Amino acid sequence: MLNSYSTADKVLLAVDCIIFGFDEDGLKILLIKRDFEPEKGKWSLMGGFLKKEEVLDDAAIRVLNTYTGLQDIYMEQLYTYSEIDRDPVERTVSVAYYALINIENHNAELIQNYHAKWFSVSEVPKLIFDHDNMLSHAIRRLRYRTSMRPVGFELLPEKFKMSQLLKLYESILDKQIDKRNFISKINSLDILIKLDEKDMTSSRKGSYLYTFDKEKYDAKLLNHFALNF
Amino acid sequence: MLNSYSTADKVLLAVDCIIFGFDEDGLKILLIKRDFEPEKGKWSLMGGFLKKEEVLDDAAIRVLNTYTGLQDIYMEQLYTYSEIDRDPVERTVSVAYYALINIENHNAELIQNYHAKWFSVSEVPKLIFDHDNMLSHAIRRLRYRTSMRPVGFELLPEKFKMSQLLKLYESILDKQIDKRNFISKINSLDILIKLDEKDMTSSRKGSYLYTFDKEKYDAKLLNHFALNF
DNA sequence: TCTTTAAATGTAATTTTAACACTTAATTAT
DNA sequence: ATAATTAAGTGTTAAAATTACATTTAAAGA
Structure with a gap:
């Protein structure tokens, strides 16, 4: 039965x-x-x-x-x-x-x-x-x-360089991504906060650090934002 | 243990x-x-x-x-x-x-x-x-x-009208889709075969019937085609 | 032959994506 | 001090995709 x-x-x-x-x-x-x-x-x-x-x-x-x-x-x-x-x-x-x-x-x-x-x-x-x-x-x-939807949140440290985020995407998607296009696309999402702080460890010029803006991210999640690299 | x-x-x-x-x-x-x-x-x-x-x-x-x-x-x-x-x-x-x-x-x-x-x-x-x-x-x-990827294959009869396919998409996505944009997008996928045959049951003019082109569909599946309505 | 009904068809404006290269800021070496 | 080095930072233009939108056509029925 x-x-x-x-x-x-x-x-x-x-x-x-x-x-x-x-x-x-x-x-x-x-x-x-x-x-x-x-x-x-x-x-x-x-x-x-x-x-x-x-x-x-x-x-x-x-x-x-x-x-x-x-x-x-x-x-x-x-x-x-x-x-x-x-x-x-x-x-x-x-x-x-x-x-x-x-x-x-x-x-x-x-x-x-x-x-x-x-x-x-x-x-x-x-x-x-x-x-x-x-x-x-x-x-x-x-x-x-x-x-x-963006993934950096979970995988990156609290404060990170734009180049780390780019590298993360390149690692996951296993392909090269144009730096300028990447940055402008990420910025257009409006979910990152650019800090005044710089990371001086990896270059002479130093690079700005960012954090995720959790509130904006959560607000956008509802609208199913998509990235296409 | x-x-x-x-x-x-x-x-x-x-x-x-x-x-x-x-x-x-x-x-x-x-x-x-x-x-x-x-x-x-x-x-x-x-x-x-x-x-x-x-x-x-x-x-x-x-x-x-x-x-x-x-x-x-x-x-x-x-x-x-x-x-x-x-x-x-x-x-x-x-x-x-x-x-x-x-x-x-x-x-x-x-x-x-x-x-x-x-x-x-x-x-x-x-x-x-x-x-x-x-x-x-x-x-x-x-x-x-x-x-x-297109879904019609499984849900529609062997031969179907374009308006049926449109209705199927509207049912699944639960929204209205512009008929002209729909047709041109579907056609651009190049996976339908337009038959000489017409269905005369639902209109005076009659409407052409289509079938899926399974070979082309399978070939494109490998490339992950996407539709965005 | 006029009316009716669903089918069929095209264009223009806007938005998005993709391709592409030079300048800047700071340190280090000469 | 000045030149060389290194990663960071920045915009534009062409191509492609998406969206909005209205009229004509073919046939049957009145």
Whole structure:
């Protein structure tokens, strides 16, 4: 009988977390070296099982915290993977989540203690199970999302140079963007605040720092602003 | 222990199917009247449980077939819903799928026999559980998808009038579209074949029929064509 | 032959995008 | 002190895409 709750099969439900970060080397992703079987010692996404009294969004937050110490990271659901043998131990369906975070803000030490490591997305090692697939799916989603609304907020430090924002976009979209066109397009969105402060570390002239104007950003989100580079 | 397969909770995993159709009244959705508890007699999406040796995509196809007789409908995964009490009987996580189908091609009789019924999306009754939420999510997705690539293929009959295609777009996007701009934009995509045949049923002058050029469409899909109305 | 009805068709103004290169400010080296 | 170096900063123009907008056409029915 199709709809008998009592006879229906139950399965293990897992979550896997894809965490993007950004630094001077470009776009990065956070991985852990598995300390348990199967595939012990291999690189993997942070994953774990859903609990009976837990919502998937919360499970993703909990699992990420367990493996990295990262707190209260807001993640978006990506896709649910259900290939029969995706996990060799037992049939497990996995719901992938992804998030964008600021590497600097999120204590590198803590991540060290937990054996997590940042990898450039262009140099990701072979991952366990179907995690490669999840990752490439997440990158596609991130690219799409970037074309729908600005992404800098989550990935950049509080104060950043225009050239960092440009580099972030170039990393995500994996292409060169004309500096002048980029700046005028970003400025036309009117969501950045130019500070009086300059960053003197990377050039003789120094470069102005910016912050996001969260209020204006939120106001515009409702209107679905789009960027097309 | 976080990663012990043996002690992890297992949950019921369901699929729910959101089927869109289109006819002279506009955009429609297929619902069934539940013939089992709970919520017997209420309108609902077609849903059922995942089997142990089954992939989610296949489960969605099977469940849809069981309730409607529809065969081999390709569905896309939408989102996974996991609120604790979303199903009052037992904790059930549900993966929603959606598809676009041609109402005429899919035998109304068969659907009758199975107690399924088409509803205009603007006149959908209250649905069980969180199915309203799934539906509104699916409509959002359909709108987005429509702005990314043409949708007519799946929803229209083999041969159709330009005015039907226009109406389809207006139904999905829920706004008026200028006829001349629509036609020139569609034509610029170069994926329609204008037939010599005319449909004489709706006007004295008659209107030319079109079909999709599947080859050109597939070729362009690779280039991610976008429409912006 | 006049009326009716939906179908079919084109242009001009505006906005957006894309391509493109030189100047500036400050430090460092001679 | 002056010349060289380096990243930062800045505008214009051409092309393409989008939007707004109104009349004519083909056939049937009165």
